[in-house]
Amino acid sequence: MIVLDEQLMVFNVYGLRQKIIKWYGGKVCYINDLRPKTVIKDDNISEILIHQSQPTFITINKRDFWGKIEAHKNYCVVCFAIKDTRFREIPDTLKRLFRMEEFKTKALRMGKVIHISDQEIRFYKTNDKSIKHIKWH
Numbered sequence: 482m483i484v485l486d487e488q489l490m491v492f493n494v495y496g497l498r499q500k501i502i503k504w505y506g507g508k509v510c511y512i513n514d515l516r517p518k519t520v521i522k523d524d525n526i527s528e529i530l531i532h533q534s535q536p537t538f539i540t541i542n543k544r545d546f547w548g549k550i551e552a553h554k555n556y557c558v559v560c561f562a563i564k565d566t567r568f569r570e571i572p573d574t575l576k577r578l579f580r581m582e583e584f585k586t587k588a589l590r591m592g593k594v595i596h597i598s599d600q601e602i603r604f605y606k607t608n609d610k611s612i613k614h615i616k617w618h
Contacts, residue, residue: 486540500572530556557590
């Protein structure tokens with residue numbers, strides 16, 4: 482399951498969710514779909530994700546998630562370090578990430594918090610706060 486941050490909802494008019502659905506075999510939803518009719522604060526997202534079946538949470542809000550959200554064995558968080566104007570890059574970049582050896586299965590992604598920039602991928606994982614670096618592009 483891919484769970485998109487609520488701030489990405491504004492880009493759905495451009496088909497963001499549908500572009501991910503085209504290549505991803507599982508469910509794709511927004512965080513709000515998991516707890517309808519409630520206000521979801523960033524601090525509560527971890528608790529919501531824990532109760533889902535191996536979700537990968539996608540956000541462009543790196544300021545509030547990268548280095549702040551705890552890595553947990555039941556979910557993965559992917560923080561895109563891009564400006565809002567580059568939202569169209571998310572589906573293809575995410576697909577490319579999921580093809581990498583370190584992230585190609587749900588089992589390999591779970592327990593990781595991933596930061597994607599133009600130059601590299603950084604990540605930390607459950608019980609290991611050291612940041613791993615992978616060059617790309």
